[in-house]
Amino acid sequence: MNPKLTRRRFIKGVIASGAAATSTTIWYAANGADRPAGSVERLIRINVNGQVRSVDVAPQETLASTLRYKLGLTGTKLGCNRGECGACTVLVDSVPTYACSVLTHSMKNGLIETVEGLESPNGDLHPVQQAFVDELSPQCGYCTPGQIMAAVGLLRANPNPTREQARQGLAGNICRCGSYDSYLDGVMRAAQIG
């Protein structure tokens, strides 16, 4: 294969996606604005942190938008709103899920958990939260809720991961501060706490 042709194809692909992203199209669609004429928000029920919440939801509204802007659960962060960074990670039926990349209407039968739902009723931190405090895992903290939800999901599926397994489990969550090592220390401590 001619490597130059390969590169050209690659660049064209990158440019195409970049150009689209430069416009507002993606953001607009993700927030339910580019909907067919006549469509309206519909009242649905979703289970968030063990509570059934009734909320008006547009057809193309993402779960992240619903959580943040309609239910006031601003612990779920939007870093990219395009499925790249993981800052919006929540658990849906215990599976780490990018809340920016799923539609709220698809959540009607799912059990959604956000970072706000992890503390016990008496205010005790979840073991992952406590371990992240003890290890000083966060730096700027903006990716932290997503890292925590990814870690909680990992430890439910695998309560005793190796460090390499934990690394793979957090691979969907970017930390621009580069605190990965400290997050991994936190996950391993949380696994010990159980």
Added chain:
Amino acid sequence: MAYMHIGKDFVPQDVPGKVTGRIKYSEDYARDGMVYARLLTSPIPHARVVNIDASAALAMEGVFGILTADDVYPDGEPDGTGLKILTNEPTLVGEPILALAAVDEKTAETALEAIIVTFERLPFVMDPVDSLAPGGPDAYTGGNTFVFREGFKSEKWTADQVAAFRAGSEPTAEPQQQFAYGELEAAFASSAYIYEGSFATAGYPHHSMEPRSAFAYWENGKLYLHGTSQSLTALAADMAGIVGVPIEDLVFINEATGGGFGQRARAGSIPSMAIPAKLSQKINRPVMMRVTREEEFTIGGARQGFQGWIKCGFKADGVMAAADMWILSDNGGKGGGGDAFSAADCISILYQAEAMRFRGTSIGSNTAHRGAQRGPGQNQIAPIIAPILDKAAAELGLDRLAIRMLNMPKNGDVGGPQRQPLTSAYMPEALNMGATMFNYPERITRSRQRKGSKVTGIGVGEGYHNAGRSGMDGIVRLMPDGRLAVHNGVGNLGTYSYASTSRAAAEVLQMPWERVDVISGRTDRHLPITSPQDGSNSIFTNTRTNWGAAQDLLVKMKEIAAMDLGGTPADYSVGDERIFKTADTTSGMTFAEIGQRGLQLGGKFTGEAEVPEDLNDFTKLSVSRLAGSALMGIFHDPRHNNNPPGFTATFIEIELDTETGKFDIIELVTIGECGTVVHPQGLKNQLVGGAVWGIGLSALEQHLYDPQNGLPASTGYWQSKVPTILDTPSKIQTGWVDLPDPENPVGARGIGEPSMGAVSAALTAAISDALDGHVFNAAPITADMILNHLAGITTDAVPLAQNNYRG
């Protein structure tokens, strides 16, 4: 010295909020009546706005108004490069032209689609070298560079000069900036080995996790602005000027910032926060401006890319006799920074070159705006110089660690064009500690060993950044209940230095940490001015201010005790939240009692009289608002002497797969040399975070632009290749020297930026080692570049290209 707080871990007060999601970033706020701003940004890289027809948009239901450059600059836009709030002459794709406010974002977006903007297209350029060529396009209307006090200029080289530079030769054009020391020609003449060649480093975006969203409203004549910053008070002081509001009428609110890295230090690098402020003022409603990732790419700024030439001479014993550098810096679409000068300064300090010359020129391109990004200059040059040092070692028959030990900075050394002394330098200790932890003698024997398609590379790297300033202020108060309030203007950007620098005050008073309240987060809590928190300076700068303010408080406490209990102030000591006679510990007062007594006395004790005259204006305002509220310590920090450095040393082993061009980091040991350690966990975080950034610089991150249309192609994390956890080793080994610096009361210096440079240097050296010492002279070195090299393809890459695919 045994400290109560310094050198010990603690839980900064914001950490529980970060793990529970309770802490609020600017976009997490809301207010009754809040409306939403959306931006109309330039779709083309260089243009002039001829007309804006917003009539249809303004007629739409739910639209409240627009804000244009004519609104924010009624007397015309500022002359020169530099970011503007809004502009009628965009010089990059994505630059904000106007903002529109509506009842919701959907309505705002729909209304923006109805606005007709007529542009006059202007020439544009993606690569500074293309602009220097005869007849080449200029990035700005007035030229391709802006010279201080002279204005715009269009600088051109001859075709031969451009061709020679592209071919790797020393530029012959007159530089805009230069410095030199020593006898350069004689130094080269004394050299046993001379390296000479061109190099290029890529620009790339900051991509902080939190986009630069901002929220503003006006109430009773005051502006309440929720934004982001690295330094709350330094930024607020200037932001008031940008918005055009007296500083006493601005309340800047910023409890947490989702990543700094340089471009959130100063108001001038983030003027977009003025958009909701101005729009809110115009339409008389609270305005939220949520910034998308794609907008963040543009607003957030980028690192300067270098296109350069370097010549280094080494004596037979390995001493760096001479360094000669010529750097063309990419200033992007809005002007840039002083990265090239800092790069040369770094070479002078970190390798103690006996003679040196730097020449540099900055030229614009119609790409993202450039400015400070984690070690601006020092870190770009780190991956360039490290393989050169290794090549010299190989040519001279020296060990690669040994040549660094030979040239490293030590106590008593000087550096930079002014030959300024370092305040202290414990690089020998750092390199020795790293070599021991890495087991260098054993690991170096694995260098270039092959196992199937994989080959081992070993790299050693060093990092430097100036790490301390002075001239700022401190305010502490002893409250009537005996608690200590430390007012701190340092931003909460993830370094925890807002809290760790406050511990210097607690240290002075021997105050239990749980009895200390760090007051920060919003300017109406009356904070002292601080330095813009770029340049790894906070630990040095603000331990000085807080230590000084606490000392002033202690003097006042002793004076009150002597007044009430007899004796002289010198007779008293503090401990266990009491002030007592050193000779008779039973005679004393509790901190609560002394706080109440100070409040009763008033005057100089409570900031109502004898306030230091040399305080910065911002601090004077805060002190005046706190006056009479509690017993107060106030301090203006005098200037320090010499250059406080931050140093790092890093050792890396990689396994490079010659079939894929990719590598795994087998071992990474990185050592901090930042004076006394104030907060071990925070230091560890800076070291590992810097390591991740170093990996990105050396192997991953770069701008990509479409040269035909000037469209950015790396607006997201994936495209700009921000390192993920899988790009980093499973465990990063860290250590620190922990020896005091004499210019700081607790001995501390900064570390955030050099932590990146050493890792970038070591990783590039390791890649070079795995490829039999091949010097790419580039950052990043991508897998494609490695494969091309292994395939013998050397002409496929464009060595000096900027903002384009180079591998």
